[in-house]
Amino acid sequence: MRHSIKRGITVASISVVTAITLGACASGGGTSPNASSGDFEPITDISLQLQWLPQAQFAGYYVALDKGYFEEEGFDNVDIIPSGGDIVPQDALVAGDVDFAVAWVPKVLGTLEATGAELTDIAQVYQKSGTLQVSFKDNPVADVSDFEGKRIGSWGFGNEWEIFAAMAADDLDASTVSITTQDFSMNALLDGDVDAAQAMTYNEYAQILETVNPATGELFTPDDFDVVSYEDTDGAMLQDAIWADTARLDDPAYADAAVRFLKAVTKGWLYARDNPEDAASITYDAAINAEAAFPVGPVHQLWQMNEVNKLIWTGDDFGVIDQAAWDKTVKGALVAVNQDGLNLITDEPADSAYSNEYIEKALAELADEDVDVSGDYTPIDVTLTEGGQ
Amino acid sequence: MTKSRAAALWGVVGVLAVLAVWELYKFAGPAEGLTVGAVEGENGSGFLLLPRTNDRAMPHIWDMVARLFQSTSGGSTPPLFVPVITAALTTLGIAAVGLVIGVVVGFVLGLLMQRFRLAEWGLLPWIVVSQTVPLIAFAPLVASIGSQIDRMGTPWPQWLSVAIIASYLSFFPVAVGVLRGLDAPDRIHLDLMRTYAVGYWQTLLRLRLPAAVPHLLPALRLGAASAVVGAVVAEVSIGMRGGIGRMLIQLAGQGSSDPAAPWGPTFGSIALGLVAAGTIALVGIGLKNYRRGEATA
Numbered sequence: 136m137r138h139s140i141k142r143g144i145t146v147a148s149i150s151v152v153t154a155i156t157l158g159a160c161a162s163g164g165g166t167s168p169n170a171s172s173g174d175f176e177p178i179t180d181i182s183l184q185l186q187w188l189p190q191a192q193f194a195g196y197y198v199a200l201d202k203g204y205f206e207e208e209g210f211d212n213v214d215i216i217p218s219g220g221d222i223v224p225q226d227a228l229v230a231g232d233v234d235f236a237v238a239w240v241p242k243v244l245g246t247l248e249a250t251g252a253e254l255t256d257i258a259q260v261y262q263k264s265g266t267l268q269v270s271f272k273d274n275p276v277a278d279v280s281d282f283e284g285k286r287i288g289s290w291g292f293g294n295e296w297e298i299f300a301a302m303a304a305d306d307l308d309a310s311t312v313s314i315t316t317q318d319f320s321m322n323a324l325l326d327g328d329v330d331a332a333q334a335m336t337y338n339e340y341a342q343i344l345e346t347v348n349p350a351t352g353e354l355f356t357p358d359d360f361d362v363v364s365y366e367d368t369d370g371a372m373l374q375d376a377i378w379a380d381t382a383r384l385d386d387p388a389y390a391d392a393a394v395r396f397l398k399a400v401t402k403g404w405l406y407a408r409d410n411p412e413d414a415a416s417i418t419y420d421a422a423i424n425a426e427a428a429f430p431v432g433p434v435h436q437l438w439q440m441n442e443v444n445k446l447i448w449t450g451d452d453f454g455v456i457d458q459a460a461w462d463k464t465v466k467g468a469l470v471a472v473n474q475d476g477l478n479l480i481t482d483e484p485a486d487s488a489y490s491n492e493y494i495e496k497a498l499a500e501l502a503d504e505d506v507d508v509s510g511d512y513t514p515i516d517v518t519l520t521e522g523g524q
Numbered sequence: 525m526t527k528s529r530a531a532a533l534w535g536v537v538g539v540l541a542v543l544a545v546w547e548l549y550k551f552a553g554p555a556e557g558l559t560v561g562a563v564e565g566e567n568g569s570g571f572l573l574l575p576r577t578n579d580r581a582m583p584h585i586w587d588m589v590a591r592l593f594q595s596t597s598g599g600s601t602p603p604l605f606v607p608v609i610t611a612a613l614t615t616l617g618i619a620a621v622g623l624v625i626g627v628v629v630g631f632v633l634g635l636l637m638q639r640f641r642l643a644e645w646g647l648l649p650w651i652v653v654s655q656t657v658p659l660i661a662f663a664p665l666v667a668s669i670g671s672q673i674d675r676m677g678t679p680w681p682q683w684l685s686v687a688i689i690a691s692y693l694s695f696f697p698v699a700v701g702v703l704r705g706l707d708a709p710d711r712i713h714l715d716l717m718r719t720y721a722v723g724y725w726q727t728l729l730r731l732r733l734p735a736a737v738p739h740l741l742p743a744l745r746l747g748a749a750s751a752v753v754g755a756v757v758a759e760v761s762i763g764m765r766g767g768i769g770r771m772l773i774q775l776a777g778q779g780s781s782d783p784a785a786p787w788g789p790t791f792g793s794i795a796l797g798l799v800a801a802g803t804i805a806l807v808g809i810g811l812k813n814y815r816r817g818e819a820t821a
Contacts, residue, residue: 173724196803218763219773219774221762230670274567280648286567286568313568320580320770320777324582326576326581327556328567329567329568330568342781349578349579377728379609419597419599423601426765427607427765428765429596429597429607429771429774430597430780431597431598431782433599434598459647489762498664521781522781522782523598523782523787524595524598524599
């Protein structure tokens with residue numbers, strides 16, 4: 136018996152050693168050396184990690200895929216990977232699972248400081264914040280100063296920092312405001328578990344307007360609610376941005392891929408700006424077919440497309456990071472203290488945390504190719520229906 | 525025959541009773557629930573003692589059933605029951621793989637522990653401890669090991685991670701059941717084998733395994749249920765697309781404006797559990813010659 140156990144251990148350790156050796160060989164053989172000539176082989180396969188499920192929030196990427204914009208920029212395979220909250224985009228990017236990631240700026244700043252990793256914001260897709268705090272008219276929370284003594288809903292997972300930054304600017308803290316975690320439905324507000332619930336203009340706010348008001352038997356209307364828009368507060372922070380791996384940007388092949396990727400993405404979002412109905416339905420189709428997801432219905436997606444366009448097209452160039460908005464985000468991130476007394480970041484992020492080099496190059500190349508990258512978005516009217524279907 | 529008919533009848537009565545209790549509470553219970561210790565004018569204070577009965581919290585059963593036949597996500601998407609069935613089958617397949625892995629691992633561990641007392645001393649505490657690791661902590665670990673293996677060149681599909689996690693839950697009852705079962709034969713029978721000068725393998729085949737069946741079936745039933753639970757939870761925590769767990773989470777996020785929708789996948793997962801238990805019952809029929817006085821799990 137003794138013998139058999141000993142033998143077993145020997146066999147096990149031999150196989151472990153073999154596995155490690157084989158593994159090392161496999162990973163060693165995987166890298167192809169072609170940087171010797173100074174020239175590079177263009178990257179043709181890339182992956183993009185989204186921060187949520189497929190929906191019109193990410194229409195530009197799905198349009199670029201559907202309309203072949205990625206192929207026009209020399210990509211054979213583009214893998215768009217949704218997340219259901221299970222994958223943290225910046226972590227996936229740091230781990231090398233994906234080539235680019237879409238994530239909110241404050242969340243990434245927190246990760247960068249906590250882990251010491253380096254990522255670069257290469258395009259600021261959303262120029263404005265779309266976060267709201269929604270309350271009923273009969274129990275109004277119309278301003279951040281009204282938070283005092285109220286129960287404020289928040290999703291957590293890094294989506295809450297605008298709330299704390301806005302509160303800090305108003306000299307409020309967790310001792311006077313009760314922060315309650317809410318789920319991704321709007322039931323907390325509807326059931327009176329919170330006084331004001333967190334919502335995105337393009338998603339949860341629409342969801343509540345797709346719900347029947349039991350008092351009237353009709354859908355809720357914007358008149359039923361008071362809304363704090365964080366964009367109008369000191370807590371406003373930059374949201375959906377495209378992030379690249381800072382260290383890899385030194386590799387000319389990756390830097391080149393970044394520019395080509397941004398060109399395709401810009402074209403996708405331009406299409407979504409000029410054809411919101413079509414872009415919303417392309418995204419919806421991609422979600423229900425290719426992604427096997429269960430998005431809220433087509434009307435909801437159109438509403439989302441319309442709202443998202445308002446956040447992207449503010450009259451400035453697409454994707455260019457506005458220094459003032461960046462500084463405001465960093466300032467908010469520095470002063471924000473959450474309900475556990477923790478700061479998001481304690482030091483300014485590294486200079487490498489954002490760069491306009493790639494998006495400006497992409498926009499210039501697009502202009503040379505006679506793509507009109509200027510122009511504004513003209514909002515459309517979307518009438519929501521019950522359940523968004 | 526009459527016995528099984530009576531069992532089926534009681535089963536139907538049980539389901540009807542659950543439905544009746546649901547509707548009765550919905551009819552008679554307080555719409556906003558019963559909260560104790562609430563402070564006047566302070567939203568969300570106090571402790572909710574009785575659940576809410578409004579249509580968002582408790583949709584009518586007929587609304588849930590009707591929802592199954594309405595389009596999943598509006599537009600031209602198929603009725604909800606179609607993706608529910610597809611997703612349930614996906615999860616069932618993964619849970620089955622997980623169960624098979626779990627049964628094999630559990631069986632080998634049980635055999636080892638029964639054969640070598642030292643193995644039992646060494647392994648059993650670890651096997652028990654293994655079940656105290658929270659699944660939501662363990663699942664991402666398996667997923668990330670899987671994706672590393674995948675990147676090293678050996679394909680490792682996401683569902684395999686889910687199956688491994690399911691097997692992690694299901695091997696436990698099997699290992700313990702096999703150990704107890706193989707130890708079940710009476711001393712006198714073992715002595716008989718010895719007087720015949722029968723070796724270990726013969727004893728195992730002719731005496732220990734048949735005697736283990738009454739312990740094994742409840743263990744398998746537990747293992748099957750654990751595999752289903754493990755698969756659903758693992759899908760959610762590693763974000764695998766296509767299964768019933770992910771579907772449940774996604775539809776629950778739309779619960780305010782479409783409260784009946786998340787009940788579709790809920791029914792799907794109930795059906796999953798029934799199918800898993802039913803499969804083990806079939807195994808039990810095949811082994812009915814060995815089922816004398818089944819031990820309780």
